[in-house]
Amino acid sequence: MDDLFGLVHVAGSNNTVTNNHFCYDVPAVSVNPPTQPPTIVLVASGSNNFTATNNTLASVPVRTVVLDGATSGTKVLDCGTSAEFQTHGSPHSFRPTP
Numbered sequence: 001m002d003d004l005f006g007l008v009h010v011a012g013s014n015n016t017v018t019n020n021h022f023c024y025d026v027p028a029v030s031v032n033p034p035t036q037p038p039t040i041v042l043v044a045s046g047s048n049n050f051t052a053t054n055n056t057l058a059s060v061p062v063r064t065v066v067l068d069g070a071t072s073g074t075k076v077l078d079c080g081t082s083a084e085f086q087t088h089g090s091p092h093s094f095r096p097t098p
Contacts, residue, residue: 002032006042006066013046017054024058037061041079045070052077056084067092 007022022040031038040056043049045068052075056064064080069088076085077095085094 003038004033004036004042004066006039006044008041010041010043010049011045013048015046015049017041017049017051019052020054022054022056024056024060024062026059028060031060037063039063039066041065043067043071043074047072047074049074051075051079054079056080 007024008017010017024038024040026038038060040062041051041054041064043065049071051065054064056062062084063086064084065076067074067087067090069090071090073091075093078097080097082096085096
């Protein structure tokens with residue numbers, strides 16, 4: 001399994017991932033694939049999921065939340081910067097951490 005699968009992998013609808021503290025302490029040479037930042041929370045499928053106020057500390061640059069194209073209506077609030085968030089075209093709401 002590679003580091004794009006997500007430390008937390010959500011597949012389904014109406015899930016909530018809130019108020020967590022994630023630590024990702026992996027040497028850069030161990031990241032797989034080496035050219036992509038690891039994913040902390042991957043919303044792989046489903047609708048109306050909610051992730052908010054999660055904090056991430058990492059030893060390498062990461063994607064705090066990634067929304068795959070099979071998701072819709074996901075809300076992501078205060079889980080990282082715009083640069084740490086990635087969506088693959090799915091309808092969503094996003095507010096970066098201030």
